[in-house]
Amino acid sequence: MTYENSLTFAQKADQEDPLRKWRSEFHFPQINGQDAYYFTGNSLGLQPKRTRSFVEEEMKKWETYGVEGHFVPKERPWLKFHEASKESLAKIVGAKPIEVVSMNNLSVNLHLLMVSFYRPTKERFKIICEAGAFPSDQYMFESQLHFHGLNPDEALIELKPREGENKLHIEDILSAIDEHSNELALVLFGGLQYYTGQLFDMKTITEAGHKAGAFVGYDLAHAAGNVPLQLHDWNVDFATWCSYKYLNSGPGNVSGIFVHERFAHDTDLPRFAGWWGHDEGERFQMKKGFKPMPGADGWQLSNVNVIGTAAHLASLQIFDEVGMEALREKSLKLTGYLEFIIDQLSGEDKLFEIITPRNPEERGAQLCIFFHRNGKLMFDYLVEQGVIGDWREPNVIRIAPAPLYNSFEDVYHFGRLLKEAIEKYADA
Missing domain, CATH: 3.90.1150.10 (Aspartate Aminotransferase, domain 1)
Structure with a gap:
C-alpha cells in the first residue's frame, strides 16, 4: 500500500x-x-453496541428463573456458561477448546498458573523475563519468589535491550536461556511488550526454553485479539490474557487461560483447586478429594461471573464474524x-x-x-x-x-x- x-x-x-x-x-x-479519535484499545477497547443485549439477556434469566437459571434455560444455562466462549477463544489464540477457558482476572490467573508451572528446586529455580515487564508481572515474580524463600535479585533474570536500543534481539534472549539452562525453571514473557510494543518470537523462545528443560508461558494481555497466535502448535505450556483491551469486553472483565493439551489429564500437576474445576459429574456431591476437570477447565476456582462473561461473549461473537x-x-x-x-x-x-x-x-x-x-x-x-x-x-x-x-x-x-x-x- x-x-x-x-x-x-x-x-x-x-x-x-x-x-x-x-x-x-x-x-x-x-x-x-x-x-473522539480513540487510540487506546491497548488499554480499554470500545463497547460493542450488541453488548447491552447480551447482558440484558442474562439479567432477564435471573429475573425469570432465579437460581434455576443454572439449569433451566435452553440457551446458555449458567452451569455450562464457561463453555460458551471456548470455540471463539480457541480460534483467537490458536488452541483447542479443551486448552482454554475464561475465568478470574489476569493477575489471579498468572499466580494460579505459576503455582502449577513454577516448581523451583535447589538446582533449577531461575526465571527469565523481559526487563520492564508490566507491573502485574513484576509484582507476581517478586511475590512468588519470596513465597518459595528465594531472593529475586538472584533468581530473576530480566533481559534488557542493548545499549542505545529499544527492542530485545531474539539472539540475546536465546543466549540468556542457553547460558542459564542448568538453573532455569521458567521462561515467562509478555507476548507483546506493553511499553515498546515489541511482539516477541514466541515459537522460537518456547523451543529454546524447552530445550533448556524449563516450562514456558506468556502474559498475552497485549497480544490476544491483536496479533495472530498459535499457542498449541508453538507448544507453549501455559498463557493468560485479559479481555478488556483488544477483546473489547469491558473494564476489568474476565481473563482467559491456555494450558497445553499434554497437561489435560495430568492430575498430579500441583494447583490451587476450587469447586468449579472439580469433576462436573460429581461437583454437586460436595465430597472431599479434588478431581480436576480435563484441560484448562480444571484450573477454575469459582462459578462463572455470568454478567461479565455475557459482555465478553458479545465481543467474541464479532471476532467470530470478522476473523x-x-x-x-x-x-x-x-x-x-x-x-x-x-x-x-x-x-x-x-x-x-x-x-x-x-x-x-x-x-x-x-x-x-x-x-x-x-x-x-x-x-x-x-x-x-x-x-x-x-x-x-x-x-x-x-x-x-x-x-x-x-x-x-x-x-x-x-x-x-x-x-x-x-x-x-x-x-x-
Whole structure:
C-alpha cells in the first residue's frame, strides 16, 4: 500500500476497506460534540453496541428463573456458561477448546498458573523475563519468589535491550536461556511488550526454553485479539490474557487461560483447586478429594461471573464474524499508515521517534512515540482536540489504531493534530 498524508487518501482507503462496516458496531466517546479519535484499545477497547443485549439477556434469566437459571434455560444455562466462549477463544489464540477457558482476572490467573508451572528446586529455580515487564508481572515474580524463600535479585533474570536500543534481539534472549539452562525453571514473557510494543518470537523462545528443560508461558494481555497466535502448535505450556483491551469486553472483565493439551489429564500437576474445576459429574456431591476437570477447565476456582462473561461473549461473537486473519491484514495497513505519518512529522531535529520495532512482523496495532522534549505539552493538546491516547512516563505516547473500529481517517486526523501540537509546543 502506497501511503499519502492527505484526507483524500484516508477517505479513499476507508471506502476500500472490507472491514469498514464494523466501526458502526461500536460506541465512541464524545468529545467537543463529536466522536473522539480513540487510540487506546491497548488499554480499554470500545463497547460493542450488541453488548447491552447480551447482558440484558442474562439479567432477564435471573429475573425469570432465579437460581434455576443454572439449569433451566435452553440457551446458555449458567452451569455450562464457561463453555460458551471456548470455540471463539480457541480460534483467537490458536488452541483447542479443551486448552482454554475464561475465568478470574489476569493477575489471579498468572499466580494460579505459576503455582502449577513454577516448581523451583535447589538446582533449577531461575526465571527469565523481559526487563520492564508490566507491573502485574513484576509484582507476581517478586511475590512468588519470596513465597518459595528465594531472593529475586538472584533468581530473576530480566533481559534488557542493548545499549542505545529499544527492542530485545531474539539472539540475546536465546543466549540468556542457553547460558542459564542448568538453573532455569521458567521462561515467562509478555507476548507483546506493553511499553515498546515489541511482539516477541514466541515459537522460537518456547523451543529454546524447552530445550533448556524449563516450562514456558506468556502474559498475552497485549497480544490476544491483536496479533495472530498459535499457542498449541508453538507448544507453549501455559498463557493468560485479559479481555478488556483488544477483546473489547469491558473494564476489568474476565481473563482467559491456555494450558497445553499434554497437561489435560495430568492430575498430579500441583494447583490451587476450587469447586468449579472439580469433576462436573460429581461437583454437586460436595465430597472431599479434588478431581480436576480435563484441560484448562480444571484450573477454575469459582462459578462463572455470568454478567461479565455475557459482555465478553458479545465481543467474541464479532471476532467470530470478522476473523483474526482479516483483522491482522487491516492492522498492518493501518499501523503502517500511522508510522508513515509520524515519520513525516518527526522533523530534521528528530523531536520524537518511534521506539516500536519497524518490522511489521515484530509488532501489533500499537506504536510508541518517544518525545525528546515537551511531549506532555503536546499530548495534552491532542487530548483537548479530541484524541484519546495513552501517556506513559516519562515521555512516551502510545497510539493503538484498532482495526475493528479505527479508520484511516482517524489516523490522518491524529497526524493533523500532532502537526498543530508541534507548531505550538516544539520549542516551548
